[in-house]
Amino acid sequence: MASTLKLSQLPVGTRATVRGFPGQGPAFLRLREMGVLPGISITLVRAAPLGDPLEIQVRGYNLTLRKSEAEHVLVEPADDQ
Amino acid sequence: MSESFSESAELPRTPVYALVGNPNCGKSTLFNALTGLRQKVGNYPGVTVEKKVGTTYSQHGRPINVIDLPGTYSLAARSPDEAIVRDVLLGRRADTAQPDRIVCIVDATNLERNLYLVHQVLDLGRPAILVLNMMDLAAVAGLNLRVARLEHELGIPVIPCEAANGKGILELRLAMSRTDLPLSRHRWDIPGPIAPAVSELQASLIENDGRQALIARAEALLLLTDQDAVRVAGSRPLGDQTSAILTNWKRRWDGEGVDWSGILVNSRYEAIARLCADVVLRAARVGPALSDRIDGVVVHPLWGWLVLGGILTVLFLSIFTLAEYPMNWIDGQVAGLGAWVKGAMAPGDLRDLFTDGAIAGVGGVLVFLPQILILFFFLGLLESTGYMARAAFIMDRLMSRVGLNGKSFIPLLGSYACAIPGIMATRTIEDPKDRLVTILVAPLMSCSARLPVYLLMIAALLPDDRVTVGAKVGLMLLMYALGTLGAFGFAWLFKNYLLKGEPPLMIMELPSYRLPRMKDVLFHMLERAGLFLRRAGTIILGISILLWFLTTYPKSSAAVTPQAQITHSLAGAAGRVLEPVIKPLGFDWRIGIGLITSFAAREVFVSSMGVVFGVEDAGGKSPTPLRTALRQARWPGGAPLFTPLVCLTLMIYYVFAMQCMSTVAVVKRETNSWRWPLFQIAYMTGTAWLVCLVVYQAGRAFGF
Numbered sequence: 001m002a003s004t005l006k007l008s009q010l011p012v013g014t015r016a017t018v019r020g021f022p023g024q025g026p027a028f029l030r031l032r033e034m035g036v037l038p039g040i041s042i043t044l045v046r047a048a049p050l051g052d053p054l055e056i057q058v059r060g061y062n063l064t065l066r067k068s069e070a071e072h073v074l075v076e077p078a079d080d081q
Numbered sequence: 082m083s084e085s086f087s088e089s090a091e092l093p094r095t096p097v098y099a100l101v102g103n104p105n106c107g108k109s110t111l112f113n114a115l116t117g118l119r120q121k122v123g124n125y126p127g128v129t130v131e132k133k134v135g136t137t138y139s140q141h142g143r144p145i146n147v148i149d150l151p152g153t154y155s156l157a158a159r160s161p162d163e164a165i166v167r168d169v170l171l172g173r174r175a176d177t178a179q180p181d182r183i184v185c186i187v188d189a190t191n192l193e194r195n196l197y198l199v200h201q202v203l204d205l206g207r208p209a210i211l212v213l214n215m216m217d218l219a220a221v222a223g224l225n226l227r228v229a230r231l232e233h234e235l236g237i238p239v240i241p242c243e244a245a246n247g248k249g250i251l252e253l254r255l256a257m258s259r260t261d262l263p264l265s266r267h268r269w270d271i272p273g274p275i276a277p278a279v280s281e282l283q284a285s286l287i288e289n290d291g292r293q294a295l296i297a298r299a300e301a302l303l304l305l306t307d308q309d310a311v312r313v314a315g316s317r318p319l320g321d322q323t324s325a326i327l328t329n330w331k332r333r334w335d336g337e338g339v340d341w342s343g344i345l346v347n348s349r350y351e352a353i354a355r356l357c358a359d360v361v362l363r364a365a366r367v368g369p370a371l372s373d374r375i376d377g378v379v380v381h382p383l384w385g386w387l388v389l390g391g392i393l394t395v396l397f398l399s400i401f402t403l404a405e406y407p408m409n410w411i412d413g414q415v416a417g418l419g420a421w422v423k424g425a426m427a428p429g430d431l432r433d434l435f436t437d438g439a440i441a442g443v444g445g446v447l448v449f450l451p452q453i454l455i456l457f458f459f460l461g462l463l464e465s466t467g468y469m470a471r472a473a474f475i476m477d478r479l480m481s482r483v484g485l486n487g488k489s490f491i492p493l494l495g496s497y498a499c500a501i502p503g504i505m506a507t508r509t510i511e512d513p514k515d516r517l518v519t520i521l522v523a524p525l526m527s528c529s530a531r532l533p534v535y536l537l538m539i540a541a542l543l544p545d546d547r548v549t550v551g552a553k554v555g556l557m558l559l560m561y562a563l564g565t566l567g568a569f570g571f572a573w574l575f576k577n578y579l580l581k582g583e584p585p586l587m588i589m590e591l592p593s594y595r596l597p598r599m600k601d602v603l604f605h606m607l608e609r610a611g612l613f614l615r616r617a618g619t620i621i622l623g624i625s626i627l628l629w630f631l632t633t634y635p636k637s638s639a640a641v642t643p644q645a646q647i648t649h650s651l652a653g654a655a656g657r658v659l660e661p662v663i664k665p666l667g668f669d670w671r672i673g674i675g676l677i678t679s680f681a682a683r684e685v686f687v688s689s690m691g692v693v694f695g696v697e698d699a700g701g702k703s704p705t706p707l708r709t710a711l712r713q714a715r716w717p718g719g720a721p722l723f724t725p726l727v728c729l730t731l732m733i734y735y736v737f738a739m740q741c742m743s744t745v746a747v748v749k750r751e752t753n754s755w756r757w758p759l760f761q762i763a764y765m766t767g768t769a770w771l772v773c774l775v776v777y778q779a780g781r782a783f784g785f
C-alpha cells in the first residue's frame with residue numbers, strides 16, 4: 001500500500017485518493033456531504049494566491065477548503081502520474 | 082402511504098410546490114421563468130431569511146403556488162437559510178404550510194453531488210419532480226444523461242431543462258399540472274448500525290411530536306447528521322422525549338466509536354454512485370474545460386490581483402461617477418417638488434412639515450437608489466458569472482486574519498461607496514455570526530457621504546490655497562485608512578470576544594463560469610431596490626420628520642433668520658445640553674447642532690453649519706464662504722473655534738461615529754431587532770468620542 005500524506009501537503013496538480021477522514025466536526029460533516037469521502041479520487045487544483053485556501057476537484061466539480069481542514073484529511077497519491 | 086396524492090383526483094385547494102436545489106443550479110432562473118412577475122418577496126417571521134413565493138398556472142389555467150426555498154447542499158442545516166429549507170419541508174413552521182409537492186432542481190453537469198440533496202428530499206415521501214437543468218452545458222462537457230433510465234429508477238417525472246433558454250419549462254408546467262403525480266420508488270436501506278436508532282426516533286416522532294410516518298422517518302434520519310444544531314425563530318422545537326433518545330444514541334455511539342454521521346452520508350453517496358453509473362455516460366475526456374482555463378488567469382498569483390483590482394476599479398468608478406448624475410437629478414426633482422408645494426400651499430407649519438419634513442425625508446430615501454441599483458447590478462453580474470466565489474477565494478486569507486472568511490470581502494468593499502447596499506449584500510454570508518460582525522463593522526468603511534464633511538474640514542483646516550494638493554490627499558487617505566483599520570480591528574474584537582463561534586469555514590463551491598443572464602441580473606437589482614424602499618423607507622421618513630420637528634420647535638417669536646430659529650429650537654437646546662460632553666473634544670454647542678442634525682446623513686453637517694453660522698447657499702459648490710465663516714467663529718472668550726486641531730478631530734469623529742439613520746434603519750431590518758443597531762450606534766459613537774478625546778487632548782498638550 002502506497003504511503004499516505006496530508007491533503008495540505010499534496011503537490012498542486014496531483015491526483016490522489018482520500019483515505020483518512022475525521023469523524024467529528026461540522027467542517028468534516030459538510031465536506032462529506034459535498035462528496036469528499038474515503039475512497040473518492042480528488043485532484044488538488046491550486047492554492048489561492050496567498051497560499052490558502054486550497055481548491056480541489058472532486059466528483060467533477062471544484063471545491064475550496066482551508067489548509068487547517070486539509071491538514072486532517074489523509075490522501076494517497078495516485079500511482080499513474 | 083396515507084398522505085399520498087397519487088389517487089386524489091384533485092387537490093382541495095391551490096397546490097403548493099416547493100422548489101429545492103443546490104446553490105448555483107439555476108433555481109432562481111427557473112423560479113423566474115415559472116412565475117414571472119407574480120412573486121412576493123418577504124422574510125420568514127423572526128429570521129432574516131428571504132421568503133419568495135410566486136404563482137404559476139397549470140395547463141388548465143389553475144393557479145399553483147410555488148415557494149422558492151434558499152439554495153442548500155443538504156438538509157442537515159449549517160445556516161439559517163438551510164434551517165429554513167429543512168423546517169419548511171418537514172412542516173415545522175407555523176407560518177408556512179408544508180408543501181404538498183416538491184420540485185427538485187439539479188445541475189446536470191454535476192449530477193452526483195446535486196443528487197445528495199435529492200436523496201434526502203425523496204425520503205420525505207412527498208410527490209416530487211426532478212428537473213435536470215443545464216442540459217446544454219452537460220452536453221458541452223461531454224456528458225450524456227439517460228433521462229428515461231433515471232425516471233425509471235426514481236419512479237418520478239424527470240424533466241430535462243435549460244431554464245436559461247426557456248427550454249423545458251412547458252414540460253415542467255405540464256408535470257406540475259398532473260393530479261396523479263407519483264411517489265418516488267425510493268427504496269433505500271438504512272445502514273445496519275444506525276437502523277435501530279432510526280426506528281426508535283421515528284416511533285418517538287410519530288408518538289410525541291405528531292409527525293406522519295414517512296416524514297418521521299426522514300426527520301429521524303436527518304436528526305442523526307443534523308443534530309438539530311441550527312434552530313431558527315418560528316420553528317417548533319423537538320419534544321423532550323425525542324431529544325432524550327437522540328442524546329442517548331449519540332452517547333452510546335461515541336462510546337463505541339461508531340462514526341454514525343459518516344455511515345449515513347457514505348451510504349447515501351453509495352446509492353447515488355450506483356444510480357449515476359447507469360445514468361451518466363461520459364464521453365472521452367474533452368480536455369480542460371473553458372472554466373479551468375479562465376481560472377488559470379483569474380486566480381493566478383499575479384494576474385488574479387490585476388483582474389480583481391480592475392474589476393473593483395470599474396465598480397467604484399461607476400458608483401462614484403455614474404451615480405452622481407441620477408443623484409443630482411433626484412436632489413433637483415425633490416427640491417423642485419418642495420418649492421412647488423411651498424408655492425401652492427399657504428405658509429404655516431403644515432406646509433413646512435410637508436416640504437422640510439416629508440418631502441426632504443422622501444428625498445433622503447430616494448437619493449440612495451442610484452448607488453444601490455449600480456452596486457447590485459455589479460454584484461448580480463459578479464454573482465451570476467461565478468466571479469464572486471473567486472473573489473472570496475482570493476481574499477479569504479486576508480479576511481481570516483480577523484476571523485472572517487472571504488465572503489465578507491465584497492460587502493465591506495461595497496461599503497466604501499455606501500454602507501446600505503454593503504449591509505444588504507451580507508446576505509451571501511451563510512454563518513450568522515460572521516454576517517452580523519460584517520454588518521456591525523461595515524459602516525466604519527468611509528462612505529461617500531463622509532466626503533463633503535472631509536472636504537469642508539480640510540478646507541477649513543488648510544486655509545491657505547498655497548497648501549499642496551498632496552497634503553489634502555494625504556489627509557483624505559488618512560481618514561480612509563483610519564476607517565478601514567477600525568473596521569478590521571473591531572471585526573477581530575467582535576469575532577474573538579463578543580460573537581465567538583466556530584472558526585468560519587471556507588468550504589465553498591467554485592461554480593463553472595457562465596454568461597450572465599441580463600434579465601435575472603436586472604430582476605435581482607430591482608428587487609433589492611424595492612426591498613430597500615419598503616424596509617428602510619418608512620424608518621428614514623420618520624426620523625426625517627422628527628429631525629425637522631427638532632429644528633423647528635419651539636418657534637422663536639423673534640426668529641427672522643434661519644440662524645436665529647435653529648439656535649432657538651429643540652436642536653439648539655440639545656446642542657447646548659450636549660456641550661459639556663463634547664467640549665473635551667474641542668466642540669461647542671453650535672457644532673453639537675451639526676452632530677445632531679447630521680444623524681439624518683453625514684453630509685447634512687455641511688448645510689447645518691451653513692445655517693448655524695448664517696451663511697446663505699452653504700450647499701453650493703464652493704466651500705469658500707462657509708470656510709471663511711468657520712474661521713471667524715469664536716468661543717465666548719474670543720478664542721477661535723475651528724482651530725486646525727478641532728477640524729482634524731471633527732474629521733476623525735465622522736470616521737467613527739454612526740451618523741446615518743438610513744444605515745440604522747437597514748441594520749434594524751437586516752438583524753430583525755433594535756438591539757444591534759443600538760449597539761452599533763453606541764460602540765461607533767463611543768469609539769469616535771474616545772478617539773477624538775485622545776487626539777484633541779494630546780494635540781492640546783503638544784501645543785496645537
